[in-house]
């Protein structure tokens with residue numbers, strides 16, 4: 001069984017600390033990295049991919065440092081960058097053939113794989129389109145297809161669901177679910193609903209620190225008895241926002257329904273709620289007052 | 292690996308700028324082309340000369356030139372040419388005498404021996420070989436330079452620019468294999484451009500010099516004439532025929548092209564923006580011409596100007612290496628400019644390849 005291990009990774013850009021002492025062990029399964037913009041997700045993925053060097057620390061694949069593994073490590077990974085890059089005038093089919101060639105797959109085997117993955121990501125009919133003419137979601141799927149060509153043991157997707165409409169997002173989820181057998185899949189997102197029913201582990205990254213790494217239920221359990229819903233008057237909102245971490249705000253008739261996070265009952269009329277993944281995200285990344 | 296080379300080859304030729312430049316160059320040539328004209332009688336007059344020419348021929352020619360000065364008949368050109376042969380010989384002996392008057396050094400001795408062997412008493416219609424040589428060192432050279440730059444400046448830089456590099460660095464073949472593939476593709480592309488330009492030059496100049504009736508029959512001639520008839524080489528100390536000189540020129544053009552294309556590739560791999568890579572390559576190729584012309588303008592023709600004959604575009608042009616006795620002295624050994632240039636090209640080629648390999652091994656995304 002494959003194992004990816006991060007040992008106390010630090011990354012600084014000049015004086016700015018982007019990653020702060022991150023240590024983790026990954027076994028086959030789906031890991032999702034949740035973090036606000038600039039929290040260091042892409043940086044961490046690039047370090048795992050050996051695209052950039054950590055300031056301190058090292059990444060090990062099956063016990064070996066990835067820097068020494070070189071080609072054999074690269075052969076085991078698949079990567080979908082955050083903004084899928086491509087040569088603008090290349091056609092989908094050619095693009096996949098080219099990437100497959102970079103991955104060292106011989107032509108006859110490659111043709112079959114490309115056709116297979118084109119069908120899997122539902123792009124077979126568009127295979128002779130230029131990539132620049134595709135929609136954002138379609139480009140994203142081209143990215144996934146190229147990453148899967150070498151049947152990677154470690155699949156890394158950087159914000160694969162950004163820019164997808166809900167229908168495509170659902171299709172993406174079932175695709176990932178299909179792929180997740182016997183593979184380590186790491187993906188980053190800042191969309192909480194992506195996690196629902198898909199991820200085995202949630203990793204919460206905040207300002208370069210790993211705040212949580214656990215199964216979604218356990219992470220949610222930690223939030224239990226901290227999520228409250230309360231109906232207030234509009235003019236009370238300012239006061240509430242100053243006092244508590246506030247999540248979703250909805251209008252309900254003349255009043256406002258606020259979800260807020262606090263370790264004890266904030267107001268007499270507050271009602272305790274079951275935490276959802278959205279609460280999880282807002283709990284960690286909302287800008288409000290923390291208590 | 293073959294598959295990767297094939298892909299890189301295809302991607303290289305998909306750059307539209309190559310075709311735009313090609314069309315631009317061809318149309319410029321077409322607009323600015325000049326013909327060489329000579330009447331059939333003149334041509335026949337050349338046929339009657341017995342090579343090598345003798346003192347008697349010269350005497351005769353000079354007398355005729357003196358008497359029939361204003362009567363421009365078909366043979367006058369021939370007599371001028373015969374007269375020129377003597378003038379060239381005289382020039383050489385004048386230089387030899389000047390050299391002998393100076394304190395002797397091993398370089399001086401060598402130059403004197405070389406100059407004593409020069410013999411210009413051989414006359415043919417040299418138009419075609421000289422046209423060809425000038426074209427290869429002029430329009431042809433610039434066309435090669437531009438096409439190489441346009442084809443190669445973006446080879447690595449565009450991976451940077453588009454972010455495709457992220458795939459390269461995370462896929463099995465990685466940067467090293469890609470560098471090898473791009474190097475092979477660069478060499479192939481250079482060969483195509485070089486061979487294409489040479490073939491085009493040969494044919495285009497037949498067309499230019501042969502535009503007049505029947506002249507193309509005489510095109511095979513003139514290759515045996517001494518290089519001193521080449522206007523830029525009249526003072527050359529080298530005993531070479533135009534044919535030998537053309538071969539040397541073709542060799543330098545080839546090696547220079549290879550050298551320059553590997554430099555373009557190296558720049559492209561170091562620089563992260565396509566535009567900067569383009570500028571650097573342009574500078575390496577065209578700046579020497581510019582600087583030398585500026586120096587000439589300033590009448591500053593000292594050792595700095597001499598140094599510039601060892602820049603890549605001037606080496607590719609070749610004629611500057613042969614125009615005078617340029618040399619480098621290492622202890623007792625006198626090394627002539629063409630050999631220095633040859634050594635320089637080989638050193639640059641080898642060190643650029645080594646640089647490409649080593650530099651890209653440690654290559655990171657950021």
Ligand SMILES: Nc1ncnc2c1ncn2[C@@H]1O[C@H](COP(=O)(O)OP(=O)(O)OP(=O)(O)O)[C@@H](O)[C@H]1O
Pocket residue numbers: 013018035036037038039040041042043044082190657
């Ligand atoms: N090359 C670089 N030079 C300097 N700073 C950088 C560089 N790359 C990233 N950073 C900084 O590192 C921090 C983390 O960036 P990173 O791209 O990893 O965030 P992210 O979590 O992926 O954000 P997003 O959700 O927007 O993709 C940011 O503050 C960014 O400004």
Ligand SMILES: [Mg+2]
Pocket residue numbers: 041042043082158159
């Ligand atoms: Mg990112």
